[in-house]
Each structure stands twice: as C-alpha cells, then as structure tokens.
Amino acid sequence: VNDIDLEQVRSRHGFHKVRVARVQAETHDAATFVLALEPDQRSLFSYQPGQFCTVRVRIGDEEHLRCYSMSSSPATDRDMALTVKRVPGGRVSNWLIDQVREGDLLELSPPAGSFCPRGGDRPIVAFCGGSGITPVMSIIRAELHSGRRPVRLLYANRDRSSVIFAGALKQLAAEHPDRFELRFHHDEDSGLVKGAEIREFLAGQTDIDAYVCGPAAFMDLVETALIETGVDPHRIEVERFDRPIAGHADPGSIPSRGKAPETVTIIFEGTTHLIPYQVGDSLLATARRGGLAAPFSCEAGNCATCMARVVRGSAEMRVNDALTDDEVAAGWVLTCQAVPVTAELTVEYERL
Ligand SMILES: Cc1cc2nc3c(=O)[nH]c(=O)nc-3n(C[C@H](O)[C@H](O)[C@H](O)COP(=O)(O)OP(=O)(O)OC[C@H]3O[C@@H](n4cnc5c(N)ncnc54)[C@H](O)[C@@H]3O)c2cc1C
Ligand code: FES
Numbered sequence: 508v509n510d511i512d513l514e515q516v517r518s519r520h521g522f523h524k525v526r527v528a529r530v531q532a533e534t535h536d537a538a539t540f541v542l543a544l545e546p547d548q549r550s551l552f553s554y555q556p557g558q559f560c561t562v563r564v565r566i567g568d569e570e571h572l573r574c575y576s577m578s579s580s581p582a583t584d585r586d587m588a589l590t591v592k593r594v595p596g597g598r599v600s601n602w603l604i605d606q607v608r609e610g611d612l613l614e615l616s617p618p619a620g621s622f623c624p625r626g627g628d629r630p631i632v633a634f635c636g637g638s639g640i641t642p643v644m645s646i647i648r649a650e651l652h653s654g655r656r657p658v659r660l661l662y663a664n665r666d667r668s669s670v671i672f673a674g675a676l677k678q679l680a681a682e683h684p685d686r687f688e689l690r691f692h693h694d695e696d697s698g699l700v701k702g703a704e705i706r707e708f709l710a711g712q713t714d715i716d717a718y719v720c721g722p723a724a725f726m727d728l729v730e731t732a733l734i735e736t737g738v739d740p741h742r743i744e745v746e747r748f749d750r751p752i753a754g755h756a757d758p759g760s761i762p763s764r765g766k767a768p769e770t771v772t773i774i775f776e777g778t779t780h781l782i783p784y785q786v787g788d789s790l791l792a793t794a795r796r797g798g799l800a801a802p803f804s805c806e807a808g809n810c811a812t813c814m815a816r817v818v819r820g821s822a823e824m825r826v827n828d829a830l831t832d833d834e835v836a837a838g839w840v841l842t843c844q845a846v847p848v849t850a851e852l853t854v855e856y857e858r859l
Contacts, residue, residue: 512837513857520811520829521859522563522614523548528586529609533671536593537638538604539578540613541586552587554618556580556649557642557718557746560589561810563614566602572804572812573599576641576746577618578672580648590671592638616859620809621828622718622746624650629716629742630657634705634729636721637664640671642746643718647676651683658683661708663692663700663725700725705732713737720746747807766850768820774855775799790815790822790842790854801856806843813842814859820852 528543544552552560559576578590594600607613624631624646631650633643640662650658664670670691680689690708692700705728709715717738719729726745733743767786771793772779782797791813794801803813808826817838822845830839842854 516814516834516839516857517859518551519831519834520616520814522561522616523551524612525552525615527607527609527611527613530607533590534592534669536604536669537590537671539588539590540603540607541579541588542613542615544587551617552615554581554587555623556582556645557623558618558620558645559642559810560618561616561804561812562589562599562603563616564599564602566598571599572802572810574620574748574804574810576620576622576645578641578644580645580652582649582652584648590638590641590644592671616810616812619811619829620746622720622744624654624718625716627716628656629714630659630712631718632659632709632712632715633661633718634708634721634725635660635662635719636700636725637669638671638748639720639722639725639746641720643720644672644675646718647679647687651679651687655686657686657688659688659690659708661690661692661700661705663721664694666693666695700728702728702732702735705729706736709733709736709738711736713739715742717743718746719743720748723747723749766848768847768850768852771847772819772851772853773797773799773801773815774818774853775801776856776858784847788846790840790845790847794842801842803843808841808844811841812859814839815842815854815856816840817845818853818855820847820849822846822852822854823848 526543527540529541531539559574561572561574564571575589579588591600591603622642635643676689680687717733719726734740768784770781771784772781773794780797782793791803804810809828811829822840824841824844826844
C-alpha cells in the first residue's frame with residue numbers, strides 16, 4: 508500500500524476534529540450533541556438514517572473509542588447530531604455528558620453501519636429500549652418526511668423521566684396521525700416488556716421491516732417474539748449497543764477454512780510481537796491475549812476502528828460491513844472479524 512492509499516484510508520476511517528455547535532439536555536441522563544461540520548467535512552460525513560460515528564476521546568492517560576448513532580436525519584436536519592445516554596459506571600458516556608460543551612472539538616470517524624432502512628413498501632415497525640431510540644429516531648424522521656410507509660414504534664423505558672425525545676415523538680405522532688403509531692412502555696407501570704406485549708403490538712402483522720435496538724435482554728425478547736409470530740428473520744434489523752468487555756469475553760470462535768498458524772506476528776505501535784495463536788480466535792482477540800491495547804469499538808464488523816493491514820499471509824473476515832473492496836484488496840482487515848487462513852501471518856496496525 509503506498510502513502511496515497513494510506514491517506515485515503517485515514518480519511519475514510521480515521522478521526523476528524525468536529526466542533527460541537529450545541530449541547531441539548533434531553534433527560535436527566537441523556538444529551539444530544541449537535542455538530543457543526545466544516546464545509547470540507549460535509550461529504551465525508553454524509554450519512555444514512557440509522558448510522559453511527561465512532562468517537563475517540565482521551566480521558567487521563569487512556570484513549571477510548573465508542574460508537575454513537577445519529578439521532579438526526581439527513582432529510583430533516585441541517586446539522587448532524589449524536590445522542591448519548593449515561594451508562595452507570597460508564598467511562599465515555601458520562602465523560603461526554605459531563606465535560607463536552609458548545610465550541611469543543613470531538614474526534615469522530617466518518618459515519619458507518621448498516622442499521623438503515625431498506626427500500627420497499629412494507630410497514631416499518633420499531634422496538635426500542637432506552638438509548639436504542641437514537642438510530643430509530645433518525646430512521647423514523649426520514650421515513651415520515653420522505654417516505655410513504657406506515658411507521659409504528661414501541662418504546663420502552665424504566666420510567667417517564669427517562670424517555671428521550673418524548674416531546675418530538677408525540678409531535679411526529681400528531682403530525683402524522685394516519686402513518687405513525689406511537690406506544691410508550693414504562694416499566695414503572697407494568698414491569699419489563701413481555702413477549703405478549705410485543706405480539707399484541709404486532710397485531711398479527713408479519714409482513715414488515717422490523718428495527719430493534721435496546722438492552723441485550725430486550726432485544727433477545729423482541730427478536731424471539733417476532734420470529735415466533737412469523738416475521739421473516741431476514742426482515743429483522745438489530746443494532747447491538749452492548750459490546751463484550753475487553754479481556755472478559757471474545758466475539759466467539761470463528762471457524763477457519765485454512766491452516767491455522769502457531770503464532771501470529773503483530774506489528775503494533777512500531778514494535779513486532781509474536782503471539783501464540785489459538786484456533787478460532789480473531790486477530791483482535793490474539794492481539795489482546797498478547798497484551799496489546801489494540802483499538803476496537805463495535806466488535807461487530809461495522810465501525811472499522813479495529814482495522815489493520817495483513818502484510819504477510821492472509822486472513823478471512825466473518826463479517827465486513829465497513830471496508831470497501833479496494834481496501835480489502837490492499838490487505839486491510841477488520842481484526843475483530845478476521846482469522847488467519849495461512850500458516851504464517853503478519854498484521855500491522857496503522858495509527859488512523
Ligand atoms: C453501533 C453502536 C451504536 C451506539 N449508539 C449509541 C447511541 O446512539 N447512544 C448511546 O448512548 N450509546 C450508544 N452506543 C453505546 C456506546 O457506544 C457505549 O457503549 C456506551 O455509551 C457505554 O460506554 P461507556 O464508556 O460509558 O461505558 P463503559 O465504560 O464501556 O462501560 C459499560 C458498562 O460495562 C461496565 N464495565 C466496564 N468495564 C468493566 C469491567 N472491567 N468489569 C465489569 N464491568 C465493566 C460498566 O460499569 C458499564 O456498566 C452504541 C454502541 C454501538 C456498538
Ligand atoms: S471493532 Fe468495529 S469493526 Fe471491528
């Protein structure tokens with residue numbers, strides 16, 4: 508890969524300083540960061556409803572990468588906005604809400620992700636919990652503005668004070684009474700959402716495009732109820748916000764078709780490391796096992812923050828929703844998704 512290619516890769520997947528135009532409190536524990544893109548950043552940051560950006564922050568001596576979805580919609584909002592909800596004990600969400608103010612610069616990588624509306628005329632039925640409303644708000648705004656499909660949303664929260672965009676959602680429902688059905692679920696009234704409530708909300712309608720985003724247990728429950736009711740699993744889009752905690756869980760073993768190497772060579776921050784390879788481990792898991800603080804965020808093949816370049820041998824990815832064909836041809840892989848398929852493998856991380 509020559510220098511020009513690396514600059515292209517950095518531009519597409521690296522981090523760019525973006526100014527915060529406004530911080531809007533949404534609830535006691537959530538805030539929206541409205542961003543002021545420079546004119547020369549606008550095309551790089553053009554996005555589809557439902558996509559996210561990765562934020563890179565330095566807190567003390569540590570650098571953190573986290574994904575945050577756009578709550579704005581390209582069709583209805585001049586400015587791009589991210590909405591962040593506090594996570595108890597969470598490092599980045601709390602830091603963003605407590606520290607970032609109007610005029611500050613955030614480091615963001617360009618939009619990514621495939622939790623986006625597909626074409627067609629099936630009704631859109633969305634199920635969200637808590638901060639899971641963020642990408643769905645973007646999708647709903649876009650569809651009600653430019654599309655013709657009916658949209659329905661079941662939005663679950665612990666209590667009334669935690670409902671993000673309550674006013675905006677009610678306003679959309681008032682503006683589109685024939686097309687937008689809105690239902691709030693508050694645990695404080697009736698406990699956690701149950702499968703029966705999901706089935707009842709579906710009302711037997713199975714030929715839909717479903718969008719699901721929320722806490723892991725909520726998403727599992729919704730997915731199961733939708734499939735049991737007869738919704739085609741291929742028409743259910745899910746966006747997982749939770750990710751494994753580094754060192755506590757790995758993304759699961761990836762079957763390899765090739766010959767597994769005994770060691771993988773990883774060049775990280777200019778130093779070469781020979782790390783024993785365990786069959787089924789991703790390259791990211793291997794780097795971690797070798798004690799390297801390799802970058803990652805979504806661990807789902809969406810964000811590209813974990814990308815590195817194979818300089819010897821080859822590796823295959825389980826999922827790639829982030830790299831272009833020319834990047835893959837140039838040897839780039841998503842290390843969270845890649846396993847070696849040659850007896851020797853050397854992979855090099857570049858600072859993006
Ligand atoms: C594609 C995608 C889109 C997303 N969009 C949004 C969005 O629009 N809005 C939004 O608010 N969030 C979104 N998220 C989630 C977001 O990226 C962060 O994961 C979230 O803000 C929590 O980050 P944090 O740094 O605050 O928490 P972390 O510090 O990562 O902690 C998360 C949780 O793990 C616990 N924990 C951390 N380390 C350990 C440990 N070593 N042992 C035990 N427990 C531990 C913490 O106590 C906490 O409960 C999205 C995630 C993805 C993948
Ligand atoms: S961590 Fe997001 S693609 Fe690998």
